[in-house]
Amino acid sequence: MTLPPLAYHALVGFVVLNVVIGMVTYVTLLERKFAARMQSRIGPYYVGPHGLLQPIADAIKLMLKEDVVPTTADRWVYNLAPIVFLVPCVLIFATLPFAPGLGVADLNIGVLFFLAVSSLEIVGLFMGGWGSNNKYALLSAMRAVNQIISYDLPFVFAAFVPVVLAGSLQMSAIVAAQQGVWLGFVPKWFVVYPVIGQLAFVAFLVATLAAENRVPFDILEAESELVAGFRVEYSGMKFALIQLGEYAHMIGTSFLAALLFLGGWLGPGSEHALVGALWFLLKAMLVFLVVTWVRWSFVRIRVDQILAISWKLLLPASIVLLLATAFWVAARGGDGV
Amino acid sequence: MTETLGFWVAAVVLVAASLAVVLTPNLFHAVLWLAAALVATGGVFLLLDSPFLFGVQLLLYAGGVVTIVVFAIMLTERLVGESIRQTSRFVFNGAVLAAAVFVGILGFLLQAGAVTRPAAVGDQLGDLGRALVGPFAAPLQLLGVLLVIALLGALYFARAED
Numbered sequence: 149m150t151l152p153p154l155a156y157h158a159l160v161g162f163v164v165l166n167v168v169i170g171m172v173t174y175v176t177l178l179e180r181k182f183a184a185r186m187q188s189r190i191g192p193y194y195v196g197p198h199g200l201l202q203p204i205a206d207a208i209k210l211m212l213k214e215d216v217v218p219t220t221a222d223r224w225v226y227n228l229a230p231i232v233f234l235v236p237c238v239l240i241f242a243t244l245p246f247a248p249g250l251g252v253a254d255l256n257i258g259v260l261f262f263l264a265v266s267s268l269e270i271v272g273l274f275m276g277g278w279g280s281n282n283k284y285a286l287l288s289a290m291r292a293v294n295q296i297i298s299y300d301l302p303f304v305f306a307a308f309v310p311v312v313l314a315g316s317l318q319m320s321a322i323v324a325a326q327q328g329v330w331l332g333f334v335p336k337w338f339v340v341y342p343v344i345g346q347l348a349f350v351a352f353l354v355a356t357l358a359a360e361n362r363v364p365f366d367i368l369e370a371e372s373e374l375v376a377g378f379r380v381e382y383s384g385m386k387f388a389l390i391q392l393g394e395y396a397h398m399i400g401t402s403f404l405a406a407l408l409f410l411g412g413w414l415g416p417g418s419e420h421a422l423v424g425a426l427w428f429l430l431k432a433m434l435v436f437l438v439v440t441w442v443r444w445s446f447v448r449i450r451v452d453q454i455l456a457i458s459w460k461l462l463l464p465a466s467i468v469l470l471l472a473t474a475f476w477v478a479a480r481g482g483d484g485v
Numbered sequence: 486m487t488e489t490l491g492f493w494v495a496a497v498v499l500v501a502a503s504l505a506v507v508l509t510p511n512l513f514h515a516v517l518w519l520a521a522a523l524v525a526t527g528g529v530f531l532l533l534d535s536p537f538l539f540g541v542q543l544l545l546y547a548g549g550v551v552t553i554v555v556f557a558i559m560l561t562e563r564l565v566g567e568s569i570r571q572t573s574r575f576v577f578n579g580a581v582l583a584a585a586v587f588v589g590i591l592g593f594l595l596q597a598g599a600v601t602r603p604a605a606v607g608d609q610l611g612d613l614g615r616a617l618v619g620p621f622a623a624p625l626q627l628l629g630v631l632l633v634i635a636l637l638g639a640l641y642f643a644r645a646e647d
């Protein structure tokens with residue numbers, strides 16, 4: 149039996165959406181356990197065996213909580229903000245192929261779609277910060293806008309280095325360009341591409357940290373000064389939606405990093421779609437854990453330092469890197485390496 | 486069928502959001518409506534088989550320009566004191582002008598008659614890229630120079646008086 153195309157796409161979208169939400173829920177547990185280990189703690193332990201049911205308990209708790217709307221809030225903006233925030237964060241998964249042929253849509257502008265949609269996240273963020281009518285939330289939203297303006301460009305430029313190397317914006321083509329080995333054992337992933345690869349990977353990781361507002365770039369959350377930033381007035385399910393969006397964005401970006409630099413689903417036995425998907429998941433989780441590792445090891449840096457890093461170092465460096473990559477690829481005959 | 490439906494959805498959102506941008510008194514709401522209008526414009530590009538323009542529209546306009554406008558509002562408004570109300574003083578004149586432009590375009594379209602859109606052929610994205618570094622390299626560079634001049638001008642006007 150074959151389904152009509154529209155129904156088929158709806159079904160695939162539904163499945164991917166639920167897988168993503170389930171994954172995001174459990175990634176919070178992974179982060180908490182990992183952070184606990186780093187600090188010689190045990191972490192969540194009591195709900196279910198070894199705390200395995202903790203995310204479910206958290207979700208139920210958030211759904212049952214009272215939804216408080218501040219009386220002075222800009223009601224429409226305040227209520228719409230979590231949705232506007234969540235939609236782009238989930239939409240980025242639409243173009244990620246999890247294995248050859250296993251994904252919602254393998255667009256020919258894949259990477260561009262990902263970057264464009266994830267840049268919309270900021271709209272929901274400042275809607276929340278403004279709509280709450282709270283000075284902490286507003287300060288946080290201002291800092292967020294400030295930071296996004298500074299880090300969006302290096303993020304995009306660093307992500308375009310593998311695109312230029314592969315000669316395509318299509319995600320599956322970028323993975324295909326990383327197939328094969330050098331010297332018989334080194335995989336041809338872009339992260340091991342001499343010089344260009346490593347520099348671009350580092351730039352991408354730093355810009356990712358900033359784009360996801362993670363420590364050491366979490367001035368907009370800064371719990372010691374801004375309580376919790378733009379989401380301080382949110383409670384119950386709306387708070388849950390914002391958290392969900394934030395983690396979905398983080399996981400999506402980890403997948404993007406794994407795809408652009410770590411060869412995506414390539415690995416031993418990746419001819420089978422499921423083994424490939426497992427490799428991809430492992431690599432993405434590796435990137436996520438590196439980000440978490442940074443989070444629990446560094447201190448927050450000041451606003452002026454954040455801006456200086458972006459405008460004086462990261463932005464010029466990533467532009468030069470992208471230009472150098474383009475010249476290198478053009479010198480070798482164009483259309484990728 | 487789905488394409489026509491998609492066009493009407495995008496068109497209605499686009500027109501409604503654009504009207505809201507000029508008619509709402511709240512400056513911040515106006516920016517949010519502007520974001521909606523820009524995303525709807527991206528949707529129109531998508532329906533015209535131009536996914537690249539759609540991506541660029543979202544990345545540069547809905548993501549970039551709106552952020553910068555919000556940045557400007559946040560710097561100038563609430564934190565400093567009372568909120569700025571936006572008032573459109575020439576609503577009537579604007580409406581007349583918009584109607585005139587609409588009639589003009591409509592007349593042009595009616596004269597042109599039914600046009601079938603040529604189907605997308607080949608690697609459009611690659612062709613676009615090669616065109617921008619090949620035959621259109623000089624115009625692209627000139628546009629870049631123009632933008633730099635605009636930036637320098639903005640810096641000049643915004644400089645601290647000494």
